Amino acid sequence: MSEAALSVPRARAMGHGMALLLLAGAALCGLLVALGIGAIRIPPDGVLRELLAPLGLATSAPGPEGAIIWTLRVPRTLLAMLAGGVLGLAGAIMQGLFRNPLADPGLLGVSAGGALGAVFMIVVGLALLPAPLRPYATAGAAFLGALLVTLLVMRVAQHEGRVMIASMLLAGIIFNALAGAATSALIFAADDMQLRDILFWTMGSVAGATPAVLGATLLAALPLIIAAPFLVRGLNALILGEREAQTLGIPIERLKWASVLLVALAVGAAVAASGMIGFVGIVAPHLARLMRGADHRWVLPASALIGAALLPLADAAARVLVAPAELPIGLLTALLGGPFFLALLLRQRFALDGR
Amino acid sequence: MRRRALFALPAGLALPAFAQGMPRLVVAGGGIAEIVCALGARDAIVGADSTSLFPAELRQLPQIGYLRALSAEGVLSLQPGLLLLAHEAGPPPALAQLRAAGVNIIRAPRIASPATLMQAVTVVAEALGRQAQGRALNAALEQDFAALAASLPRPATPPTALFLLAAGAGAPMASGRGTSAEAMLRLAGARSAIQSYEGYRAVTAEAALAAAPDWVVAPSHTVEGSGGIAPFLAQPQLALLPAARAGRLVTFDSLYMLGFGPRTAHAARDLAAALHARPDMAALPDRPWLRGAA
Numbered sequence: 001m002s003e004a005a006l007s008v009p010r011a012r013a014m015g016h017g018m019a020l021l022l023l024a025g026a027a028l029c030g031l032l033v034a035l036g037i038g039a040i041r042i043p044p045d046g047v048l049r050e051l052l053a054p055l056g057l058a059t060s061a062p063g064p065e066g067a068i069i070w071t072l073r074v075p076r077t078l079l080a081m082l083a084g085g086v087l088g089l090a091g092a093i094m095q096g097l098f099r100n101p102l103a104d105p106g107l108l109g110v111s112a113g114g115a116l117g118a119v120f121m122i123v124v125g126l127a128l129l130p131a132p133l134r135p136y137a138t139a140g141a142a143f144l145g146a147l148l149v150t151l152l153v154m155r156v157a158q159h160e161g162r163v164m165i166a167s168m169l170l171a172g173i174i175f176n177a178l179a180g181a182a183t184s185a186l187i188f189a190a191d192d193m194q195l196r197d198i199l200f201w202t203m204g205s206v207a208g209a210t211p212a213v214l215g216a217t218l219l220a221a222l223p224l225i226i227a228a229p230f231l232v233r234g235l236n237a238l239i240l241g242e243r244e245a246q247t248l249g250i251p252i253e254r255l256k257w258a259s260v261l262l263v264a265l266a267v268g269a270a271v272a273a274s275g276m277i278g279f280v281g282i283v284a285p286h287l288a289r290l291m292r293g294a295d296h297r298w299v300l301p302a303s304a305l306i307g308a309a310l311l312p313l314a315d316a317a318a319r320v321l322v323a324p325a326e327l328p329i330g331l332l333t334a335l336l337g338g339p340f341f342l343a344l345l346l347r348q349r350f351a352l353d354g355r
Numbered sequence: 356m357r358r359r360a361l362f363a364l365p366a367g368l369a370l371p372a373f374a375q376g377m378p379r380l381v382v383a384g385g386g387i388a389e390i391v392c393a394l395g396a397r398d399a400i401v402g403a404d405s406t407s408l409f410p411a412e413l414r415q416l417p418q419i420g421y422l423r424a425l426s427a428e429g430v431l432s433l434q435p436g437l438l439l440l441a442h443e444a445g446p447p448p449a450l451a452q453l454r455a456a457g458v459n460i461i462r463a464p465r466i467a468s469p470a471t472l473m474q475a476v477t478v479v480a481e482a483l484g485r486q487a488q489g490r491a492l493n494a495a496l497e498q499d500f501a502a503l504a505a506s507l508p509r510p511a512t513p514p515t516a517l518f519l520l521a522a523g524a525g526a527p528m529a530s531g532r533g534t535s536a537e538a539m540l541r542l543a544g545a546r547s548a549i550q551s552y553e554g555y556r557a558v559t560a561e562a563a564l565a566a567a568p569d570w571v572v573a574p575s576h577t578v579e580g581s582g583g584i585a586p587f588l589a590q591p592q593l594a595l596l597p598a599a600r601a602g603r604l605v606t607f608d609s610l611y612m613l614g615f616g617p618r619t620a621h622a623a624r625d626l627a628a629a630l631h632a633r634p635d636m637a638a639l640p641d642r643p644w645l646r647g648a649a
Contacts, residue, residue, distance in 0.1 A: 038428045038432075039426065039428045039429040039431070039432035040428055040431055040432040041432075064431075064456065064457070067455075067456055067457075068428065068431065068456070071452060071455055071456065072427055072428045072431070072452060072456070073428070134447075135447055135448070191553075191554040191555070192554070192555060193423065193443060196421065196423050196424075197423060200421075200423070200424045205424075207426060207427070207446075207448065207449060208446065208448045210448065319426065319428060319429070322418075322420070323426075323428075323429050323432060324402060324417050324418070324419045324420075324426065324428075324429030324430060324432050324433055325405075325418050325419050325420030325421075325426060325429055326420060326424070326426035326429055
């Protein structure tokens with residue numbers, strides 16, 4: 001190995017695969033930390049024993065520790081991981097598609113549509129539904145709202161069989177505003193109790209995670225996760241420009257539709273299951289690019305892993321900071337993500353100024 | 356700080372205050388908390404939600420958050436022997452998790468009238484194994500409400516009131532029908548000046564004028580927050596009201612007036628004395644729970 005190669009920082013010297021493995025390790029650490037802490041103190045060895053017990057590798061303690069970890073912490077931590085991964089991945093895809101580092105699924109109206117669906121259900125729908133349907137009604141309505149608004153945005157942005165990125169952006173802004181107005185109208189009609197419910201929903205929480213919620217979210221996220229590797233080539237070509245990508249043989253319209261629909265499906269489900277969790281979709285791809293550049297072969301999986309590592313940690317913090325009460329997770333991601341993003345912007349600006 | 360102290364407590368250790376065979380109590384709902392205290396079980400409470408503010412000692416306890424957004428693990432960390440919930444408490448998934456974790460949960464009926472208040476007292480007293488105290492409390496409450504009804508002035512047209520819940524920089528929120536504020540007005544032999552909608556709505560100057568209330572009723576902390584009675588009544592939404600110009604404002608402590616606990620009859624009596632302009636109206640019997648005692 002030459003001297004020049006040795007002087008390259010180690011992180012650059014290794015391949016994407018190695019770096020991804022490290023990130024996966026970080027996500028695993030996040031998972032373990034999130035499972036290990038909570039309002040009830042369980043020492044690390046106790047946590048490990050309960051986690052290994054179902055595999056027959058350890059014997060469960062006679063106390064309630066097993067139930068606390070398996071029924072309270074595992075579902076919500078896995079949901080946080082899944083939602084974080086989906087938000088990170090979807091953010092990276094949107095930023096690639098829009099060729100704009102500030103893009104996120106919210107641009108398509110996913111969040112605004114989800115909020116409209118959820119608020120509609122809280123204010124109007126719940127009272128009309130039979131009791132057995134109510135537990136999942138808000139999530140279901142949020143999911144449908146997210147998909148519906150995204151489809152409307154795409155429909156409006158489509159012209160003569162082509163989806164214009166610029167029109168998509170404008171349509172997104174318009175439908176975001178319309179969905180926001182409808183949501184405000186519902187909030188105006190809401191009573192005190194409903195207002196509090198809406199408030200908590202919009203701040204996000206993974207506390208409602210059950211195996212059923214987790215399964216449904218995973219089902220909706222799976223197409224995106226499976227398809228992501230096939231989007232990489234197109235997104236990389238798109239860096240050069242839409243026409244250039246087309247001349248490289250990228251089926252550009254199919255890429256747009258596939259990206260948007262898969263993202264809407266997955267993020268719609270994540271929003272439905274956990275409410276509005278901001279900033280993960282923007283921060284995770286930025287972190288990924290800071291580490292090893294903008295190649296989507298790296299950015300997509302890395303953003304997913306970073307999101308999957310961060311959100312369980314944010315949830316753990318949400319659970320212990322004001323225990324025995326609990327903070328909304330969206331509040332924490334915004335609280336941490338905001339300053340981080342500001343620092344990022346300032347740094348970039350200085351870099352540009354210095355040039 | 357408080358959390359650390361909690362963690363420092365060895366698991367399973369009961370504090371001396373929980374003698375007398377009372378389970379470790381966690382309470383969600385201000386009215387329910389007041390009932391527990393009136394039944395003499397305050398020392399058994401080890402955690403309370405953010406609406407349990409009276410008696411003031413409850414605020415020193417570990418806070419489990421807002422009653423509609425409870426955290427399963429947070430509640431579990433207090434090792435409750437019994438979780439007493441107001442009807443509104445939730446969310447359902449957290450309650451299901453707590454039930455699955457083996458927590459004994461008792462949920463009181465929705466309190467919206469003297470009758471449902473007494474039902475809630477019965478439910479709470481049974482849950483605490485304090486049936487005798489529960490019967491005594493209900494007997495006292497029944498007396499209080501009867502005394503209130505007996506001394507209530509009954510003019511041909513009851514006084515009307517614009518019941519404001521919060522009045523900040525924006526429009527004040529005024530009570531319409533079906534609110535606890537309206538229930539209190541009824542108990543006081545008065546009427547809500549606004550009957551056209553349910554719940555609380557931001558009120559405009561013209562709507563307030565059209566409602567033509569005899570009185571404006573507002574929480575004292577809101578009035579103080581706006582700088583006192585004169586600036587409060589001078590805000591544009593209220594300034595033109597004859598009631599405001601005549602200074603016909605009744606202020607109240609919102610916990611006392613809208614808590615719908617054992618102090619309800621007394622609060623209604625005070626409201627009635629003010630709205631009927633009868634400060635000489637017979638006072639109700641003095642009760643220990645008015646001072647947060649049992």
